[in-house]
Amino acid sequence: MHENNTDNNDVIICRCEEISKEEIINAIRNGADTVTLVKKYTRAGMGLCKGKTCSIVIQRLIAEYSSKSPDQIPFDIEREPFRPIKISVMGNYEDENALVDHEICLKRK
Amino acid sequence: MIEKKADVVIVGGGIIGCSTAYGLAKMGIKVIVIERDYVASQGSGRNAGGVRVQGRLPAELPIAMEAVEIWKTLDKELGINSEYRQTGNVFLASSEKEKELHEKMAKRLQKQGLKDVRVLSEQEVRKVIPALKQGMCKGGSYCTIDGMANPLNTTFGYANAAAALGVEIIEHTKVDSIDLANTRVDGVTAGDLKVKCDTLMVAIGSWSNDLMEPLGIKIPITPCRNQIFVTEVLPPIVEPFLLTPIVYCNQTYNGNMFVGNVDPDDYCLGNSANPNETKRTARDIIRYIPALADASIIRAWGGPLDLSADDMPILGDVPGTEGLVVACGFSGHGFASAPYIGKLLSEHIGLGKSSYSLDAFRYKRFQETNAKVDENVYAYGQAIGKNR
Numbered sequence: 001m002h003e004n005n006t007d008n009n010d011v012i013i014c015r016c017e018e019i020s021k022e023e024i025i026n027a028i029r030n031g032a033d034t035v036t037l038v039k040k041y042t043r044a045g046m047g048l049c050k051g052k053t054c055s056i057v058i059q060r061l062i063a064e065y066s067s068k069s070p071d072q073i074p075f076d077i078e079r080e081p082f083r084p085i086k087i088s089v090m091g092n093y094e095d096e097n098a099l100v101d102h103e104i105c106l107k108r109k
Numbered sequence: 110m111i112e113k114k115a116d117v118v119i120v121g122g123g124i125i126g127c128s129t130a131y132g133l134a135k136m137g138i139k140v141i142v143i144e145r146d147y148v149a150s151q152g153s154g155r156n157a158g159g160v161r162v163q164g165r166l167p168a169e170l171p172i173a174m175e176a177v178e179i180w181k182t183l184d185k186e187l188g189i190n191s192e193y194r195q196t197g198n199v200f201l202a203s204s205e206k207e208k209e210l211h212e213k214m215a216k217r218l219q220k221q222g223l224k225d226v227r228v229l230s231e232q233e234v235r236k237v238i239p240a241l242k243q244g245m246c247k248g249g250s251y252c253t254i255d256g257m258a259n260p261l262n263t264t265f266g267y268a269n270a271a272a273a274l275g276v277e278i279i280e281h282t283k284v285d286s287i288d289l290a291n292t293r294v295d296g297v298t299a300g301d302l303k304v305k306c307d308t309l310m311v312a313i314g315s316w317s318n319d320l321m322e323p324l325g326i327k328i329p330i331t332p333c334r335n336q337i338f339v340t341e342v343l344p345p346i347v348e349p350f351l352l353t354p355i356v357y358c359n360q361t362y363n364g365n366m367f368v369g370n371v372d373p374d375d376y377c378l379g380n381s382a383n384p385n386e387t388k389r390t391a392r393d394i395i396r397y398i399p400a401l402a403d404a405s406i407i408r409a410w411g412g413p414l415d416l417s418a419d420d421m422p423i424l425g426d427v428p429g430t431e432g433l434v435v436a437c438g439f440s441g442h443g444f445a446s447a448p449y450i451g452k453l454l455s456e457h458i459g460l461g462k463s464s465y466s467l468d469a470f471r472y473k474r475f476q477e478t479n480a481k482v483d484e485n486v487y488a489y490g491q492a493i494g495k496n497r
């Protein structure tokens with residue numbers, strides 16, 4: 001996103017979920033001090049692109065607000081799948097045994 | 110060493126801790142909540158948001174029903190958008206025998222005062238859920254007052270409302286131990302923080318025994334990972350919360366579909382999803398709802414369940430340690446009733462008595478040799494827990 005575009009508080013930062021800069025700044029003011037928490041307060045980054053576009057802007061906004069450098073603000077944890085995948089593709093597997101492997105960590109008494 | 114003092118300390122910033130803190134603050138009681146990570150970081154921010162009344166055990170039913178009354182006006186009370194909606198809840202029966210058990214369960218619930226539950230034929234179920242593939246059930250139990258809400262919005266809402274009333278919420282602080290003065294609670298230690306209090310409530314779900322065992326108290330709960338995957342925003346496909354015997358789905362206010370396993374058996378905790386389980390639930394859900402085949406999965410995550418030995422929570426005093434209150438063992442359904450359970454716990458702590466007796470949930474029940482499980486009572490946990 002171009003620097004000048006983010007001066008306006010109405011500008012959309014998360015395009016998938018249509019979350020504005022103003023909403024993100026409000027979340028930060030209300031205590032969201034990580035990219036993960038901004039996501040959980042506003043939905044920014046919950047959409048189809050998984051935060052690929054907005055995370056870096058959000059990171060910078062948090063940094064600005066807390067007078068830190070952006071690399072001190074951790075990114076959200078990357079949850080699988082790493083790119084969106086259709087349910088039918090995810091559910092299409094052959095080797096039932098492969099599934100059992102690391103499944104049950106501990107038997108319930 | 111930093112020292113603080115409060116009337117009540119609550120360990121755990123989940124919905125149980127936050128709703129109890131809110132109730133106590135309304136009574137003017139000074140409360141400090143201590144949370145290891147951040148509010149709603151565990152079960153309360155990771156669940157499916159199902160607000161289910163049907164299938165409850167006898168002692169839990171009145172609580173779940175009263176919770177619905179609170180849900181109806183919760184947004185106004187807390188000044189939030191919890192996205193609470195009464196979408197109904199459908200629990201499928203895969204065989205005639207299961208359908209009979211559902212009927213027996215519905216009769217019991219109706220007798221106890223839940224008028225809004227009834228057992229439907231397959232045809233009737235498919236009227237409620239036209240997207241359900243034909244031949245996948247023999248019918249199902251349908252409860253119209255059930256619904257769903259947004260767990261994050263609700264839990265943050267309780268935390269913010271509590272904070273606005275003066276509750277101090279200390280995040281990123283792990284409580285290491287409970288401090289005693291003889292047989293009485295004195296406070297807690299969390300790193301170099303010491304907080305003294307008259308009453309201590311431990312509401313840390315799956316981690317309860319970390320703090321209880323050093324006191325010689327062992328709560329019979331089993332930690333278990335449960336997980337969900339969420340799809341992109343979809344047009345309306347399934348209106349009610351749909352429980353099949355193996356997989357569930359519910360479509361959120363925004364249109365994303367949540368899909369999860371009804372009876373997970375992954376006995377280790379983690380906030381990431383087990384990819385095998387994601388595959389399995391993906392395969393299972395499109396057997397029931399073929400229209401979901403082309404929906405894209407965005408994310409999958411894990412969260413903790415604290416499965417108790419009898420599927421009921423453990424609530425109230427811990428005999429032998431004065432001033433100690435415990436609230437855990439929600440067995441995968443603690444979000445739904447939290448608005449009322451938080452109220453009951455705050456009444457118990459703040460007033461010394463609660464508007465609905467917590468006796469059935471006493472910790473001591475597990476030590477009582479004459480404690481009898483009524484084999485005849487069929488409820489949701491018994492229905493899904495066939496393999497346990």
Ligand SMILES: Cc1cc2nc3c(=O)[nH]c(=O)nc-3n(C[C@H](O)[C@H](O)[C@H](O)COP(=O)(O)OP(=O)(O)OC[C@H]3O[C@@H](n4cnc5c(N)ncnc54)[C@H](O)[C@@H]3O)c2cc1C
Nearest residue numbers: 121123124125145152153156157159284412442443444445
């Ligand atoms: C995938 C999934 C789906 C679910 N679906 C539903 C549903 O549809 N409907 C429903 O009603 N329920 C559901 N549940 C269950 C529901 O999430 C829980 O019952 C509920 O959130 C319990 O709230 P809690 O406050 O007891 O626990 P939690 O929200 O887990 O809170 C406990 C808190 O304690 C903190 N903590 C732990 N140890 C310490 C320590 N030593 N010091 C300080 N803090 C500590 C943790 O960080 C955590 O924040 C689901 C659960 C999962 C995992």
